[in-house]
Amino acid sequence: MLRSITMRIYVDEQHQILDKDTEERYMAIAALFVSEDEYKQTVNDLLRLRCLKEDHDGWHWDYANCPSSDSCKDVWHKLNNKELHFQTLHQTSSHPAKEISKKWLRYVLERNKHNKAIRFNILYVNLTNLHIQKFGKTGWHENAYNRFFRTNLKYALKKFFLNNGFNKVIVSKVVHDNSTGLAIHKYFPENNLRKLEIEIKNEIKNGRDKDLEIHPKRIQFLDSDHKKASDSEDRYDCQFLQLVDLILGAATQNIFYTSNDKFKKELAWILRDLIGRLITNPDNPHSSFHYHRKQNISFFPSKKLEKAEQIFIDLNDSVRIEKDKDLFYRVEKLKLPPSSHPDQITLERWLK
Template identity: 30%
Template sequence: MEFEFAKESIIELDIYVDEIEPEDDCNFITLGALFIPCNKKDNLLVQLLNIRCQNEGNKHWNTSYEDCPNKANCRRDWHDMNNCEIHFSDIRDGRVNRSLINISKSWLNTFCKGKEIFINVLCVDLNKLDKSFFGNDTTNVNIYNKFFRTLINYGIKSFFSIYTRVQIRDIYYDEKNELERHYFFNTKNLDKISYESSEKITFSNRILFINSDHRVKGTSPNNAQFIQFIDLIIGSIRHNIFMTSQSQKKSEVARNIRSQLNKLRANYYDSKILRISFFPKNKIKQMTDLNNEKTYYRNDAYYYLDAFRFVMPEQNNTLEAYLR
C-alpha cells in the first residue's frame, strides 16, 4: 500500500494594521488588522475606488479630475470632495463633506457583504493593566509590540488555519514615528511570529510605514486606500461598542457594520470574516513574591462581544421620536 502525503496548501496575504489611541472616557487601545489574500486585492481596490464616484450614472473612478470618465457631468470641487481621505475621526456633525459620509457607508457595506477579506480587532483595557508590566520606557510602544503579535497570530489562526503555510507578502502600517524607530517592532516581532509558528507563517518583507493620505506625493496611493479602509472599520466598531462621541453622523455611518457585530455577539463563530476580542478580563496586579521580587498576579483571559452591551443604540432614537 502506498501512502500519499497531503499536498502543501499556501495562501499569500497582505496585511494592513491601524490602531486607535485611548481617550479620556475610553481607556482602551484598539488594534485592527485587515487581511487580504493577494489574489483578491486588485478586485477589492477597484470596488473601493469606484465607490468614490458619487454620480449614479457612472461607477468608474479616476483620481485625476482631468481623466474623470464622467467629466462632462462632474465638477472639480465635486471630484475633490469624492477624493477625500477617509478617516472615521473626520466624520463630524455640522458642516461636513457629504461624500465622506456616503463613501464610508458604502465601504462598510462592501466589507459586510464580502467573503474574501478578513478583519481581526483587539481592544486592550489599560485600566486592567499595570503598565510597569511592559517596562517604563515608551510604554504604549511596548504594549503595541506585545499585542501586535497577538493581533496577527489570532487573525491567521481564525481565518487561515486550513492552510499548511501562510506567506505574508507585505504588512502596511500608517506612519508612526515612534514605532518606526523601534527596532524590536519591525524586526524581532516578525521573527518571533514565524519562529513560534514553526515557520508555518513566513514574511517576505519588513513592516512598511506609509502615509494614509493617497493624495500625498511619494506615498503608495493604492495601499493608502486600504489603510483608510481598516481605519474606518475599527473606528466604526469602537463607536458601536463605546460611543465615545455623541456625533449623529458617526452613528449614522457606524450602524452600517452593526449587522456583523450582532452576528458576532450572538454566536462568535457565526461570522467568517470578523473577530473582535478584549483583554484582559481580570485586572493584572503587581505583587511581591516570597523572595521579595516583583511579580504579577495574572488571572487574565480574552473575552468577547457577548460580555458587552453596546453603548451606541441600534437605531437613531432621536429621529424615531421625531417621526412618531
C-alpha cells in the first residue's frame, strides 16, 4: 500500500551554547514536522491552552470576540496573548506566560502518551570541533548554519518518513524564525530547499516507489511574535515557532544546565524524562514514550574537523558523511539535576 504525507516544517535555532564543564561551544538547530492532517487540530489545541479558564469554549485573538469574554477581562486576555520564548521566560515572568508554557510542554507529553508524538529533530553542532576558517572569514555562523540546516532536515525526512513506511513525502511550507543574517544569506533562503530536494532524490533513487517533493521555492522567515503577523495563517505558524522554541529551550536546559533560574528549571523538568531517553536510548521501538522514528536529538561532530575525512566540499554544499558514521554522537547524561520537588510532574507520573 502506497502511503504519502504532506507536511509543514518549522525551524528555530540557538546560538553560543556553552558547556561549562568542557568549555565547548555549540549551536543548535531544531525542526518541527507537522503534517497537514495534524496542522489545524494541533494549532487549535495550542490556542485553547492559552485560555487559563478551566471551562471555556475556545480562544480568539481579540478579547471582543472571545467566547469567554463575559467571564474574562481585557487585561487577562492580553496577558494570555503574549509570545512564548524560552530565553525570556523566568521566575518573575507573568503568571499566564509561565502557566501557558507549562501547559504547552505537557501537551507535547500528552501526544507522546497517545502515540501521536509531535515530530521534531534537534541537532547540536559542536563549534569547538569545527575549523571556523572552513566557513569563511566573515559570516561564518550563517555559512555553517547553511550546511547543518540541511543535515537536520535530511536526516528527519528520511528517518521519520521515507525510511519509515511513507512512499511519498511532500513539503508544503518551510518556516524559519526570523533572522536577518540568514534571510539575506547568499545561499540560505533559496538554494537550500532546492539542494535538499536534489540530495534526497539522489539518495533514494534506487528505492522502489519513493519520492520527495519540496514545493516552496524559498524559506519563509517569520517573526515568532504572532501579534506582528499580517494574517491568520501567519499567526497560526507563529504558534509552531513558539512551540519548537520551547522544546529546544527545554532540551538545552536539560542537557547543558545553562541557567539556574527556578522557572527555566521547572519548564525543563517537564520534558526531562523524554529528553533523557532520546539521548540515551534513541532507537527503542518499544518505548511507552512512542518517540522512535518521530523525535531525535544528536550531536556533531564527535572529533576535531581535521580528523574527519572529506566532510566538506565547498561553502554552498552540504555536510557529507561518507565513511565515518561516528561523527554523530550522543551525550551520556543530562547536566540538569533531577527535581527534588515532590509535586514536580515527571513523564512516568504523567503517563499513568
